Amino acid sequence: MRLAKTGIGWLVVFFIGMFGVGCANPTVVPLYESPTPERITQSPLVEAFPTAVPSTPTLEVIQPEPLQPALPSYSIDAVYDAAQKKVNVTQLITFTPPSTKPIHEITLIAEPNRYTNGFVLSRLENQATGQELDWELQGNRLKIGLADPLTDQQSLTILAEYTLQLPEIPPPSDTSKPQIFGYTQRQTNLVDWYLWLPPYEDEAGWVIHPPSFFGEYTVYPMADFEVHFEVINSPRQVIVAATSSPVEQTQNEWKYRLDSARNFALSVSADFQVAETEVEGVKISSYYFPLYKRQGEAVLQHTVQAYQLYSELFGELPRSSISAVQADFMDGMEFDGLFFLSKGFYDLYDGTDRGYLTLITVHETAHQWWYTVVANDQAQHPWLDEALCTYAERLYYERFLSESVEWWWYYRVNFYQPTGVIDLSVYDYKGYLAYRDAVYLRGALFLEELRKELGDEPFFAGLKNYYTENMGKIAVPQDFFGAFDLTEQVVLEKWGSYFGREQ
Numbered sequence: 001m002r003l004a005k006t007g008i009g010w011l012v013v014f015f016i017g018m019f020g021v022g023c024a025n026p027t028v029v030p031l032y033e034s035p036t037p038e039r040i041t042q043s044p045l046v047e048a049f050p051t052a053v054p055s056t057p058t059l060e061v062i063q064p065e066p067l068q069p070a071l072p073s074y075s076i077d078a079v080y081d082a083a084q085k086k087v088n089v090t091q092l093i094t095f096t097p098p099s100t101k102p103i104h105e106i107t108l109i110a111e112p113n114r115y116t117n118g119f120v121l122s123r124l125e126n127q128a129t130g131q132e133l134d135w136e137l138q139g140n141r142l143k144i145g146l147a148d149p150l151t152d153q154q155s156l157t158i159l160a161e162y163t164l165q166l167p168e169i170p171p172p173s174d175t176s177k178p179q180i181f182g183y184t185q186r187q188t189n190l191v192d193w194y195l196w197l198p199p200y201e202d203e204a205g206w207v208i209h210p211p212s213f214f215g216e217y218t219v220y221p222m223a224d225f226e227v228h229f230e231v232i233n234s235p236r237q238v239i240v241a242a243t244s245s246p247v248e249q250t251q252n253e254w255k256y257r258l259d260s261a262r263n264f265a266l267s268v269s270a271d272f273q274v275a276e277t278e279v280e281g282v283k284i285s286s287y288y289f290p291l292y293k294r295q296g297e298a299v300l301q302h303t304v305q306a307y308q309l310y311s312e313l314f315g316e317l318p319r320s321s322i323s324a325v326q327a328d329f330m331d332g333m334e335f336d337g338l339f340f341l342s343k344g345f346y347d348l349y350d351g352t353d354r355g356y357l358t359l360i361t362v363h364e365t366a367h368q369w370w371y372t373v374v375a376n377d378q379a380q381h382p383w384l385d386e387a388l389c390t391y392a393e394r395l396y397y398e399r400f401l402s403e404s405v406e407w408w409w410y411y412r413v414n415f416y417q418p419t420g421v422i423d424l425s426v427y428d429y430k431g432y433l434a435y436r437d438a439v440y441l442r443g444a445l446f447l448e449e450l451r452k453e454l455g456d457e458p459f460f461a462g463l464k465n466y467y468t469e470n471m472g473k474i475a476v477p478q479d480f481f482g483a484f485d486l487t488e489q490v491v492l493e494k495w496g497s498y499f500g501r502e503q
């Protein structure tokens with residue numbers, strides 16, 4: 001990374017690498033022997049049909065809501081050999097077909113297979129029958145053919161055993177996308193590391209996008225997680241940052257349970273130091289490397305304040321922990337309950353809030369609302385989360401650092417004189433800068449215009465509506481505009497230039 005540049009020069013360099021150029025019990029029984037019970041997603045029937053007979057016969061028949069299918073559940077038993085950089089995984093994947101039509105083929109996402117020898121599958125079977133399943137690996141896809149198609153409400157549990165050979169995270173380069181998954185000398189990151197189910201649409205089937213050079217391309221339906229993680233052969237005691245706090249923990253084993261989550265990420269290091277606090281029952285932690293205490297504490301403070309602000313402005317966050325992790329690579333990246341911040345931001349921190357450490361901390365915190373709770377198809381409509389999180393930076397500065405709002409607009413947005421249509425897919429932009437300018441920067445300008453046009457009260461009410469109405473879902477732009485009572489026609493009339501429809 002060309003850090004020698006000064007002033008605005010390094011701003012340019014930095015943005016290029018910033019957003020994913022693209023963001024126990026030792027005798028515990030293996031989790032696969034005790035699958036999670038199905039998640040109940042509606043109120044118990046007793047609430048709909050009270051047993052007490054009313055004294056006056058005011059008969060009102062309350063129809064129960066139709067049963068929602070249970071979320072997919074992943075029970076993952078993983079042993080990380082820190083010396084070999086290998087993870088042995090036994091995983092149970094339980095799901096009910098998300099379609100009324102028979103399903104002949106299941107496609108699971110196997111991101112580690114994108115790396116050489118990254119993913120070696122040794123067992124794949126129907127857990128109930130013990131029957132081996134037919135499978136084929138193609139890039140990041142594991143296709144499973146079903147001799148007997150699955151029909152509505154017929155759940156299936158797949159037992160998979162595989163080994164991950166972790167790749168080394170390469171030093172930053174101008175020609176390749178920063179890599180998060182893998183290890184460095186002082187950090188191991190497990191992100192998108194297990195088998196998971198993409199969304200399913202009746203017409204399109206399994207929704208999987210090809211990897212993109214910049215921007216994200218994964219789409220995460222909610223799922224329930226049980227993760228048992230063990231570290232062996234580590235010469236030093238490690239600290240583990242994860243999507244959620246462990247429910248059980250010993251020196252080398254961690255057991256997690258988290259329902260309704262987008263994904264489950266882990267970051268392991270023997271060098272981590274931790275600053276943490278609890279706010280309204282939510283544990284907020286900042287993991288940093290030695291000699292970065294000042295930065296680690298600044299990250300904690302801004303994450304706490306951002307959490308409080310966004311809870312007030314957007315809505316309550318159904319999470320019990322948020323972890324900010326100093327990345328041992330030059331990138332920032334969001335996951336459910338956990339985000340990475342480029343080590344470059346820690347190095348450049350000058351003790352003021354006019355810099356990327358502050359700005360990106362509050363950006364990544366906002367992803368817990370826009371990405372985690374309200375998700376979007378990151379490949380097709382990346383602006384839905386990125387524009388909102390960039391605008392959330394502005395809201396943060398407005399509330400806590402009002403003397404720096406103008407600085408923020410200039411250095412973050414207007415300096416670049418951003419152009420471009422904001423709602424294109426990640427594959428449609430000609431390079432990272434064009435993508436960033438349109439999606440993040442013009443996206444924020446569009447939200448500012450929307451706010452000015454509507455007025456503060458309707459604007460913030462609209463954001464809250466969008467959040468509340470789309471919790472747990474994968475939202476599309478129509479959901480966003482609908483939350484503000486705007487039709488597509490009105491949006492195009494007023495703000496057509498942002499959407500490539502100059503009137």
Ligand SMILES: [Zn+2]
Pocket residue numbers: 019023363364367385386389
């Ligand atoms: Zn972002």
